[in-house]
Each structure stands twice: as structure tokens, then as C-alpha cells.
Amino acid sequence: MTALAGAASESLAALAAQLVSGSIRIVDLTQTLAPEFPQIVLPPEFGQCWPFRIEEISHYDERGSAWYWNNFSCGEHTGTHFDAPIHWVSGRDLPNNATDSLPVQNLIGAACVVDCSAEAHADPDFLLTAEHLRRWEARHGRIPARSWLLMRTDWSKRTDPVAYQNFDETGQHTPGPSTDAVRFLVEERDVVGFGSEAIGTDAGQGYHLKPPYPCHYYMHGAGRYGLQCLTNLDLLPPTGAVIFCAPLKIKNGSGSPIRALALVPG
Amino acid sequence: MIPPLKRPRRKNPILRTRQPLLPPWMRSRAALGLTAAAALGRFELQVCAACGTVQYPPREACHRCLAGALRWREQPGLGELISTTTVHHSHDLFFRERVPWNLGLVRLDVGPTVVAHLHGGCGPAPSRVRIGARLDKSGQGVLLAFPLDEVANMADDRQLREMTCDPKFRKVLVTDGKTAVGQALVRALIAAGADLVWVGHAEPWKKFAGLAELAALPQVTLLPLDLTDSRSVKQLAAEVGGKVDILINTAELHRAHGIASRSGVEVARAEMDVNYFGLLRLAQEFGPVMRARGADGQSSATAWVNLLSIYALSNFPPHGTFSASKAAALSLAQCLRAEMRPGGVRVINVFPGPIDDEWNQMLPPPKLGAQALAKAVVGALQDGIEDIYPGDVAQEWRARFEESPKTLEREVSV
Numbered sequence: 001m002t003a004l005a006g007a008a009s010e011s012l013a014a015l016a017a018q019l020v021s022g023s024i025r026i027v028d029l030t031q032t033l034a035p036e037f038p039q040i041v042l043p044p045e046f047g048q049c050w051p052f053r054i055e056e057i058s059h060y061d062e063r064g065s066a067w068y069w070n071n072f073s074c075g076e077h078t079g080t081h082f083d084a085p086i087h088w089v090s091g092r093d094l095p096n097n098a099t100d101s102l103p104v105q106n107l108i109g110a111a112c113v114v115d116c117s118a119e120a121h122a123d124p125d126f127l128l129t130a131e132h133l134r135r136w137e138a139r140h141g142r143i144p145a146r147s148w149l150l151m152r153t154d155w156s157k158r159t160d161p162v163a164y165q166n167f168d169e170t171g172q173h174t175p176g177p178s179t180d181a182v183r184f185l186v187e188e189r190d191v192v193g194f195g196s197e198a199i200g201t202d203a204g205q206g207y208h209l210k211p212p213y214p215c216h217y218y219m220h221g222a223g224r225y226g227l228q229c230l231t232n233l234d235l236l237p238p239t240g241a242v243i244f245c246a247p248l249k250i251k252n253g254s255g256s257p258i259r260a261l262a263l264v265p266g
Numbered sequence: 267m268i269p270p271l272k273r274p275r276r277k278n279p280i281l282r283t284r285q286p287l288l289p290p291w292m293r294s295r296a297a298l299g300l301t302a303a304a305a306l307g308r309f310e311l312q313v314c315a316a317c318g319t320v321q322y323p324p325r326e327a328c329h330r331c332l333a334g335a336l337r338w339r340e341q342p343g344l345g346e347l348i349s350t351t352t353v354h355h356s357h358d359l360f361f362r363e364r365v366p367w368n369l370g371l372v373r374l375d376v377g378p379t380v381v382a383h384l385h386g387g388c389g390p391a392p393s394r395v396r397i398g399a400r401l402d403k404s405g406q407g408v409l410l411a412f413p414l415d416e417v418a419n420m421a422d423d424r425q426l427r428e429m430t431c432d433p434k435f436r437k438v439l440v441t442d443g444k445t446a447v448g449q450a451l452v453r454a455l456i457a458a459g460a461d462l463v464w465v466g467h468a469e470p471w472k473k474f475a476g477l478a479e480l481a482a483l484p485q486v487t488l489l490p491l492d493l494t495d496s497r498s499v500k501q502l503a504a505e506v507g508g509k510v511d512i513l514i515n516t517a518e519l520h521r522a523h524g525i526a527s528r529s530g531v532e533v534a535r536a537e538m539d540v541n542y543f544g545l546l547r548l549a550q551e552f553g554p555v556m557r558a559r560g561a562d563g564q565s566s567a568t569a570w571v572n573l574l575s576i577y578a579l580s581n582f583p584p585h586g587t588f589s590a591s592k593a594a595a596l597s598l599a600q601c602l603r604a605e606m607r608p609g610g611v612r613v614i615n616v617f618p619g620p621i622d623d624e625w626n627q628m629l630p631p632p633k634l635g636a637q638a639l640a641k642a643v644v645g646a647l648q649d650g651i652e653d654i655y656p657g658d659v660a661q662e663w664r665a666r667f668e669e670s671p672k673t674l675e676r677e678v679s680v
Contacts, residue, residue: 035495038471045521047532055496165471 015263022266029230029243029260030080031156037229038161039078040199041172049075076255082247083201083216083226087254090221097223099253106192106225107246110147111262112140113236116175120153124166124173125205130184140238145190148227148243151177155197156231166204176203179214186222193225195243197233201226227260236262268386271422273435273461274564286560286609287360291404297324299338304399304407305652309343311378312336322378343397345374347411350384350391360403363561368425370411372397382409383425387417400429401650403560403610405603421648430650431512431569431612434459439510441466441491441548442517444474447573447621450636451516454644456485461565464506466491466517468498493517493544503551508559512647513552514571517544520625524586534587541591542598545572549602557609569647570606571614572599576660578617579667580674603652614646619659632658 018024031037039051052074058064076099077083085091086098096102114136119126128151137143153175158164166173175198177185185191194201194215201215211217219226227245242263247256277283293301296312303310312321316333320341327334353367361367368384372395380397388395388411395411402408410426421432433455440455442448443465452463462485467477470490481488489506492498493515519540521533528534552570559567577589578596596615603613620626622633634657642656655664666674 035492035497036490038469041469041472047530048536051494053495162471167471167473 018266019263024263025266027232027235027241027262027264029232029262030258031229031231033072033074033079033257036161037079038165038199039075041165041167049077051075052078074257076250076253076257077228079257080229080231080260081227081255081257082245083220083228083255084247084253085220085223085225086252087226088213088216088220090217091223094223097220099247099250099256101252102225104246106146108242108244109192110144110239111150111195111236111241111243112136112143112147113150113152113233113238113241115152115238117152117154117234120155120175124175125203126153126175127178127203128176128181129178130180133181133184136238143185143189143191146192148193148195148245149185149189149191150195150227150230150233150236150243151175151197152233152236153197154234156229156233165199170205171207172199172204174198174200174204176201176206177215179209179211179218182214182218186218186224191224193227194219195227195230195233195245197230199229201228226255227258230260232262236264240265268417268419268423270419271427271434271564277563283559284363284561284563286403286557286566287363288404288608288610289360289402289406289408290358291406293406294324296326296336298407299324300399300409301401301405301407303338303340304401307399307646307649307651307654309341309397309399309409310338311341311376313339320374320376320378322374322380341374341376341397343374344414345372345380345395345397347371347384347388347391347393347395348373348379350388364428370395372409372411380409382411383429385410385412385420385426386423387413387420389413400426401612401652402429405607405612405652431614431647432458433512433644433647435461436511436565436568437462437464437509438512438514439464439466439506439552441493441513441515441544443467443480443488444472444477445516445518446476446623446636447639448516449476449480450640451514451643452480452483452486454637454640455512455514456483458644458648460485460512462487464489464510466502468492468494468517491517493547494539496547499544499547499551503555507552507555510552510556511559511565511567512569512571513548513556514573514643515545515548516573518573519591520585520588520623522585522588522625522628524583528587534590537588537591538594541588542594545595545598545602549598549605553602553606556611557606560609560611567609567611569612569614570602571616571643571647572602573616573618574599576617576619576655576663579663580671580678583679612650612652614643614651615653616643616646617653617655617660617664618642619655619657619661619663634659 033052039049054070054072057069059068084099085094091097202213206213244261245258314328315335317331319330347370350370356362370384372382373379394414397409399407400410438455438460465488491502519537556567575592578592581589599615618634620629620633639656646654
């Protein structure tokens with residue numbers, strides 16, 4: 001065993017021990033998959049993402065006497081979910097761009113959490129800019145390469161689906177990143193992905209940015225990932241958390257609901 | 267003198283709910299012609315193709331010339347009430363609970379003398395009356411003698427009300443209040459005297475015009491209901507199912523596609539999920555409790571209304587997958603009708619032509635307005651009609667379908 005491998009083994013053993021002792025805690029970043037949780041809305045003439053639906057197979061009854069189980073249905077982009085690069089047209093021709101082919105090494109990584117809760121509270125259309133990110137770095141240090149950038153807005157605390165979706169006649173009003181923030185993260189910081197508490201990684205009015213839906217366009221175009229409908233980001237430190245966000249291994253899948261977890265110092 | 271219907275007193279919760287019974291329902295195959303016409307609100311008798319004699323009761327051969335060709339033909343129904351009988355005692359369980367019951371013999375101007383239930387507004391014999399056909403609680407066609415002229419509180423007649431589904435003082439669930447049709451229906455029901463109207467609405471984050479105004483009406487309560495979500499349907503049935511007297515399923519998903527104009531099955535599946543499986547979910551959750559309340563006092567459970575489409579009869583290829591989902595719903599509605607019959611709860615199928623909404627934008631007029639459709643539905647409840655075809659297009663399609671389904675199929679597929 002090399003010295004490096006030996007050190008890694010010790011790290012893993014220490015991790016396991018600290019999980020047991022509670023000095024490393026696990027925070028669940030996942031919304032519950034339930035029929036009433038809203039799904040993304042597109043104009044009705046487009047194809048639609050299925051909401052989460054569940055049908056009982058049996059419940060210790062005449063349909064199955066000793067067992068309870070359900071069939072469920074949903075879209076790849078229902079609930080707390082992962083976006084693979086193939087999801088967007090800009091990432092369509094990249095290698096290893098789908099849920100079954102992407103490198104699993106990317107699915108566990110450090111997370112930087114940028115607190116935009118006050119700004120999002122004041123303005124549902126708040127856009128996180130590169131300037132915000134630079135200010136964050138001045139306090140918490142440079143965003144490490146191959147880490148995740150998670151945008152905390154406390155949007156997940158809007159438990160009423162109407163407030164969570166926040167539609168008016170001009171569409172949805174939810175916070176997200178600006179074009180320059182996305183380009184800064186991809187081109188200058190080499191993040192592995194971007195995570196949001198709202199229903200999309202892009203802002204509700206992201207269609208009107210240049211390009212439309214810049215987070216999808218640049219992140220996926222560069223082979224990076226997206227996480228949506230995250231919750232409990234307020235329980236994470238600005239730096240130091242490690243997140244797990246593996247999608248289901250769907251053949252050529254564009255994404256998948258996930259159980260997103262974070263390891264944080266206890 | 268018909269006493270006006272009064273708001274029923276609250277139910278005494280310590281008394282057993284009266285179980286539904288049906289009036290005698292056995293009929294010969296020939297006699298079912300009377301039912302088939304009554305289901306459409308028409309009074310028809312057989313007329314001999316050879317000698318023109320009007321027949322009653324229904325039979326296999328002409329009672330005058332013995333010719334076998336008897337045709338069901340609509341009758342004006344005018345005649346003379348020649349005698350009346352009040353039944354004070356009956357061994358039939360249904361009528362035993364409803365005596366005294368008034369019957370009359372009416373000599374029709376077209377010939378035969380018929381036995382008819384007697385509306386309370388009819389004068390003593392002899393007097394002129396008009397015979398109409400109605401469906402009774404068993405869903406079979408029966409004859410009812412009406413006074414020639416409108417009398418006060420006509421619809422409130424006790425015997426007539428056993429054959430109709432009047433929304434007056436009843437509690438109604440309209441499953442989707444977000445559409446113009448749903449909203450027009452709620453208003454029409456309130457105008458017809460409905461006691462309260464529960465209005466379902468799915469995906470509350472999608473705001474639609476008119477819903478807030480509807481919710482402001484004192485009779486209206488908005489409730490979340492999504493027919494694609496079994497738990498949502500079950501939840502609502504648990505909350506209000508035991509009080510629903512009339513259920514009107516207005517929820518539908520309509521997209522204008524045939525097979526080739528849309529790749530994949532997602533749109534067709536969504537249509538089936540609302541239009542077919544939605545009805546199935548509703549029927550499983552609300553059907554049993556409504557069936558059990560078919561004789562629950564003055565405001566018993568009485569009707570279930572399905573908003574289908576004239577395209578349920580024959581596929582309209584430009585809206586082909588929608589047509590298929592409505593055909594599936596029609597088939598299921600027939601099953602529901604059979605299953606609701608023991609409770610005396612009528613299943614009313616509505617077959618509108620194209621409704622004047624955004625999904626029929628590309629179709630030329632005539633298109634059916636929401637208010638006209640609502641009026642037709644309330645009328646069907648008040649008259650106890652089983653199948654209605656509101657609007658010019660629906661009337662035309664139905665007539666052509668009756669004449670030749672194959673011809674209709676070919677002429678709409680160009």
C-alpha cells in the first residue's frame with residue numbers, strides 16, 4: 001500500500017468514525033416527493049414534465065395480503081433533482097453527458113454556499129451576479145475548482161406551492177444567477193455545478209436573459225451539472241460541507257430525482 | 267296546488283339513513299324503446315309502419331293489423347285524463363314508502379289510453395293533460411301526466427321529483443372551476459337554487475381569470491382537487507363525499523392533435539389521465555357513498571354528470587387523441603351508470619360540440635358558449651335526462667351518427 005493510499009484509508013476510517021460519533025452530521029437537502037409538490041410549468045402547447053404521482057399496489061389487503069407497496073411516476077426533473085449536461089441543447093454533443101455515462105467522481109464534492117436569502121426576500125427576481133460572488137470570496141476565500149456552488153435563498157421555506165411557484169401574468173418570479181455569474185463560475189472558477197432552492201437553476205424570468213436560461217446554457221454547455229429544489233441550505237456552512245447528489249442511472253437520462261445529502265462538521 | 271319545496275331540515279344523525287329502493291324495473295326488450303326515448307327527454311310510442319296505428323303498451327306486433335314493423339315515433343302527448351286513482355297501500359317496497367301515490371288513465375288524442383303517474387298540478391278528471399316520458403329511479407322510462415299550463419311550483423311536485431335531479435337545495439361538487447364552462451356551471455347551479463357548490467381546482471399556482479370572483483360567492487367553497495392524483499381525489503371524497511348530492515365532472519384535458527401531428531404519447535396520456543382515469547378515480551371514491559345516499563331524504567344524492575364530447579361518438583381526427591379519451595370516458599360512464607343504478611343515482615352524459623375555448627380556436631363557428639352549455643346541463647338535471655347533445659354541431663353529429671355511424675366516420679375524416 002502506498003503512503004497516499006494509506007492516508008486515504010485513514011481518512012475514510014476517520015470519516016466513518018466521525019459519522020458514527022456525530023462529529024460529522026448529515027443534512028438532508030431533499031424535498032419530499034409528494035403529489036402536491038409543484039413541478040416545472042411550461043406553456044401548455046409544449047410537452048410537460050410529470051408531477052410526482054403514486055398509486056397503491058397493495059396495502060395488506062386483497063391485492064397483496066402481507067405487503068404494502070406503490071407504483072410511482074414522475075419526470076426526470078421532478079422534485080429535488082439533478083440536471084445532466086445532455087439536458088440542454090448546448091450540452092447535447094459532449095462526451096459522458098447523461099445520467100448513466102457521467103463520471104461518478106463528480107457526484108460527491110465540496111460545496112460553497114452563498115447566502116442570498118435577504119436579497120431574495122426583498123426581490124423574488126433577484127439575480128446573483130459575479131460581483132456578489134467576488135464579495136463572497138473576499139470573506140470566505142476563493143471558490144475551489146471542482147466544487148459546487150449552492151445559492152441559498154431560503155426559497156424552500158415557501159411551503160405554500162403558490163408562493164413557491166410565484167406566478168403572475170408575466171410568468172414565474174424566482175431568484176437565480178445572472179449570465180455573468182454563471183460564466184464566472186464556469187470559466188474562471190471551474191465549478192462542477194450550480195445548485196438552487198427554486199424550481200430551476202435559472203431565475204423564473206431567466207427566459208428573458210441573454211442567452212435565455214444562462215445557467216442551463218453555460219453550465220451544461222461546459223459539461224457541468226445542476227441541482228434544483230434543494231432545501232436546508234441554511235443549515236450548511238459557507239464552506240466546508242461535502243455534498244452527495246447521485247442521479248439514478250437512467251440510460252441516456254437527462255436528469256433524475258435525487259436524495260441530496262450534505263456532510264457538515266457536527 | 268303544489269306546495270313550494272322547503273329547505274330541508276338538518277339530518278337527524280341518530281337515525282339510520284334510508285336505503286335506496288327502486289320502483290319495478292323489469293321491462294321487455296320492446297318496452298325499452300320507451301326508456302331509450304325518455305333518456306333523451308322524448309315521449310315516443312310505437313307506430314305501425316303498415317296501418318299507422320299508435321301502440322300502447324309497447325309490443326312486438328300491431329294490435330290492429332298484426333304487422334311486425336313498429337317504429338318508435340315522438341308523440342305530442344296531448345290527451346284527456348279520464349280517471350284518477352290514489353294508491354294508499356302497496357306491497358312494492360319502493361311505493362310502500364311513498365304512498366299516497368297518484369295515478370291516472372289518459373286517453374291520448376292519437377288513440378291509445380295510457381297509465382300515467384299524475385303530476386299534482388293536473389285537475390280532476392275529466393281534464394286535458396299532456397303526457398311526458400321521464401326516467402324513474404330505476405332508470406326506466408315511465409309516463410307522467412302534466413297539466414297543460416304551467417302551475418306554480420311545477421318542479422316541486424313530490425312525484426315528479428322522484429324522476430328528476432333538481433339542484434334546488436342540493437349540494438353540488440363541480441370538479442374543475444378553472445374553466446369558463448366550470449364557472450358558468452357554478453353560477454347556473456346557484457341560480458337554480460343549489461344550496462352550496464364545492465368547486466375543485468388543481469395546480470393552485472396556475473391562476474385563471476374568474477376563480478377569485480367565483481370564490482367570493484357565498485354558496486361557493488374552493489377545494490383542491492386534481493383528478494390525476496389518486497390521493498387528492500381520495501382526500502376530497504373523505505372530506506365531503508358523504509354530502510355530495512350532485513357531482514359534475516367538468517375537468518378535462520384537451521389538446522388538438524391527431525396521431526401524426528404530435529410525436530410520442532405524452533399528450534395522449536395526459537388526456538387519458540384526466541379524461542378517463544380521472545373519471546375512474548372519482549367514481550371509485552365518490553360513487554359508493556353517493557349510491558348509498560340515493561334515498562337520503564329530500565336532498566338525496568341524485569345525479570352524476572360527465573362532461574364528455576360529441577367526439578366520443580365518432581373520432582374527430584384533428585382532435586383524435588382527445589376523441590379517443592372521451593370515447594374511453596363514455597364507455598366507463600356506461601359502467602358507472604350500471605353501478606349507480608341500484609342507488610337510484612342518475613348518470614347524465616353531456617356530449618357538447620366544440621366549446622368556444624382556446625383549444626377549439628382553429629375550428630369555425632358554430633361553437634358552444636360556456637353559458638349555453640351550463641344551461642343545458644342544469645336543464646338536464648331538472649328534467650332528469652340521461653344524455654344531452656348541446657349545440658348545433660352536437661345535434662347534427664348525433665343525428666348523422668344515428669342514421670349511419672360509418673357515413674359520419676367518413677365525412678368527418680376528410
